[in-house]
Amino acid sequence: MKLSLAIVALALTVPTVAFAQDSTAVVSNGQYPNTFSSGSANVSPFTNKSKRFNDWAISFGAGVPLMQSSDLTSIKNGNGKNLFGYSAYVSIDKAITHAFGINLQYDRGETRQGWFNTKDSAPSDASATQHVGARTQYDAISLLGDINFSNLFRRVDNHSPYRWALHGYAGVGTIAYRAFQKDEKGQRLAAEIKPFQLGSMFAQAGAGVKFKVNRRIDIEGRLMYVMTGDDEFDGGGRKYDPINQREEQVSDNFFNATLGVSLKLGKHESHLMWHDPLQEIYYKLDVLANKNQDIEVCKKGDLDNDGVCDDWDRQLDTPAGARVDGAGVALDTDLDGVIDLYDKCVTVPGPVENQGCPTTAPTPIGPVTDSTRTLEGIEFDLNSDRILPSNTPILNNAVNYINSSSGSYTVVGATDTRASDAYNQKLSERRANNVKDYLIKNGVQSGKLNAVGRGEKDLKYPECNPATKCPEWKNRANRRVYFEAK
Template identity: 45%
Template structure:
């Protein structure tokens, strides 16, 4: 009876794909008339598409396709004459260890070889009560269907980290069962069998898998093992015990938690791959991983800029650099900041990058060379503040020097008016340098020059010149005392 049931289930399982495939089968009618072609012409016409065929190698694979999983959990014999859990009797615990090697064939289907080793507790109140355990070994060939990949939406771009798997396949059982009466533990009844074709069964179940990272997954799995006999629970070793529930054939639930290692050198495993990823715009995860490889040539000068785009490969140790790997020279005096004692003030190398005293007047006037005033005004435009800030740095560096701050006007208006206006302009510059720039007030002496000593002398009267020259005459200069 057992063999007949198993044969019937196997026949249905094997014939199902064939029956479903017939619905979509195309019938191709081949012309039966003889064709007079020589061998070479025949091959060119009918096998030409295969002439350039190249064998697919592992180097061409884009995904990992092997996994090794280790599980641990608890078994529970249920639906048998002796069960692990009996109402009013409690639970007899056991253990289950699993190892599964799986080959992923498509993104939604894999084929695995699974081995179970464990022990399940047994008990029954029938015939005065019996208890014991079954130590089992199970070898299974299991198909793995990834339902989440099958049902995955094309427009779902969220992180794909959870997957629902379904399992089913054939198993061969080996076991040793020991049971004893509860009131006489010294009486021991034993049954058992070895794995092989004579102890075949069916296994099925499901699992919820979580992607921890590109190398490891975790899974919570529940499986049912159908043995197809009444010997697994040992009830046949006690006369009359197997007839208590005559139609029951032994089975076992197993609940496991495990880790899955994805084997291979590629970035992603096929079970987590999106089969439509290649039609999405942008780069694949593997392409992005390759693009993120930086510093392929290293960083020989250890300045934090890869040699791939470092424009100065011998930067001195400790020097600050810009994005191109060149040592910074803030004041652009040709001396890098590492060796420059005056980082913000330009100066010659013989003076350690600091300006000399002889150049102080020219440097101050160069700093404010573009500072000019609008017509009939002593108000400094905010656009000139950076020029005065630069002048203040020089003045604080030359703190032992004193300077005349000389105001000028153009040739419009009277001499007396222009003298007053130039005085106000010089005072405005001094006031900014002292109040905003932190310069010592005693270092500066205000002098009014009026319309004398014009930058463009030909602009007297002002009507002789274009306005830009008159504008340039409205200025302030420094003179070292």
Template identity: 55%
Template sequence: MKLGLLLSLTLPLVFYAQDQTPVSAKNDYPNTFSSGSANVQKFDNSARRFNDWAVSVGGGAAIMLHSDLRSIYDGKINEGWNAYVSLDKQISHTFGLSLQYQMGKSNQQGQLPGAEGVKAGVANAWTKYQQISLLGDVNFSNLLRRVDNNSPYRWALHGYLGMGFQGYETLLLDNDVSQYAPRTFPIAVDQKLGVASFFVQTGVGLKYNLSKLVDVELRSMYIMSGDEEFDGGGDLRETGHPRINYNLINDSYSDNLLTVNLGLSFKLGKHPSHLAWHDPLQEAYYKTKFLEETPSDIVVCEKGDQDNDGVCDDWDRQVDTPAGARVDGAGVALDMDLDGVIDLYDKCVTVPGPVENNGCPAGTVFK
């Protein structure tokens, strides 16, 4: 069943990954949404203004929370430990991916019902595990923050969702069967890393931007193993022997683990800011506000307009145009028939004529 779930998640990604726009030359930059009409420029490392890689390490407590054998038993918390290291790539200011390795150990207790439980007493179990997973990281603060950037922010809320494979070893000891054969089936489990150990995890984290190189994060993850034997109860649900039916203590089919970690993220690169703290919209808002508050230093018609023709003397080619004359964009009086008499004085605007006859052909009689 877990293999089918894994295939259903990954196959759509494989098909959609083939949706690309071909290019005809090495200098072309495909852009499906612009049909080639947008001004698309090359974006490489030299064009970036921020870092987008990081390495994260951390560790903390591990608690088997939802299972047959649990870390919280009889009002007491028997916590374990865990540690992780990851390589993080920020895809955009709101989304990133992490390749993570995690290991740890949890401690559990539980008791069988009825007479078998009285005879066996409270069983103690532990689970040692190793995990390799791919995590998606959503920066909710950058996703929801839509205000001006006058005040730098240092806190960010992150959400995580991922999947991976794990290998684990478990052991359960009680006062009944274990005293005769403490490491025999089904009280001990050795699950190898592989497809059969597919798991899903989700969680939240609160990050603090300590400096341009380091972030501090408090992170909590909920790991859903999908395995009945992850808590140390054995690799069978119904063994046929009530003395070892630890997987029937409750109706859970998936043993789930909670981790609470304190970690550090080391931001890689030479740029002063990281993409996780660099919202392009915030930058646009800041520049807009800056321009709005900057007084205008542009002076129009510094030399004035002596002839009042509407064309500044800075670029007026005829600064003494007669009053009332129509002018072109360069401030020159119009002469439609090009006879040397401007239209203001030309009695025949569309027919050329000598200056002596007011721009009209010879022989023209005026009333």
């Protein structure tokens, strides 16, 4: 791999340096926010001029590679002393969001592995004992994803300067290398791979810790693990050579520890990867806190004191105590022309002369039972005393019926036979009282009503007892409230 490849890659940044972004400017105009935006105050059309942060950088660094998983290693494990090579990298870094970026990186270096440094003399029995030395010169180009974990997981902040960040890297690329092996007979080329071939693909992943020196410069310590996918990278020779059969792995891998510098490009104050979204929230809160907004409501007052300002009140002379809708108009639930405040039969229409109640009604004959069509009973869900919406028409008819009669009535609550006698007794009382309260609330005089609970002692279908299994429709019919004329 030639160094000119890195120079060409660096040249790609030239037309993009001007497209950078700033962290504090607030953009607002007559067109934004709109229905297609997030509603934020910092919303503008997406153009190069509207970018608010620097998002490009050039990074370079140097370090030490150590063969770790191979037939010939750099780390001492019974095969001699530790051997240190050298490495260098340069990359073009593009931040996509405050927590994710993409880096195009060029690496060049040399690993050293085996029983001795190839610059030293080999033992006289190196080939016989396989105590050989090796070195590998490599060039690589890779595309790396960059995750800023510190920005990704930030949740709280104490307004302190944000100077440290943990990054994770992973990516793939192409690697070219020349591996040399040395024994007592001398040094020879053991393997060579050209770039951009199928066998030259490799992967690397790792992590780094960045420190923000200033708005232009970051320094970073990084540890990467490089997986070559090649059993000949370490200089052990061809696939079936004796040295390459010492270990079972088919990929010679190595660690690469580096120390580097990032130069952030652009004209703005902040780089996107160092942008703290919480700080932007603090800024917006400060702007709102310092902005004097005097909001005057009800400029014309509320003359009738109905809670609706005269600016939009459609009925300025609402009687005191009347309930009104959002436009300030007194409510007339049954639409009979008598507002609820004066209507004696709120849910049943009637003429004004009779205070909103009907003038005629059928006269009840004899006792009133569940089967009386004029004054029907209602049913309840299991273990519930809630009046179902489907039963309100029946109860509204009962309001009309009771108000038009001269007698009084007992509201009787009942249950099915499930649960204990004591529980069912209390449940039936709650059912009866709920119906009584509903009738009184809708216009029935409280003196006309009495509520009693009979629990499971008043079954519509007596054959439904704990010893027999009844169909559900019979159990539901037993869970009821009905009316008895006194």
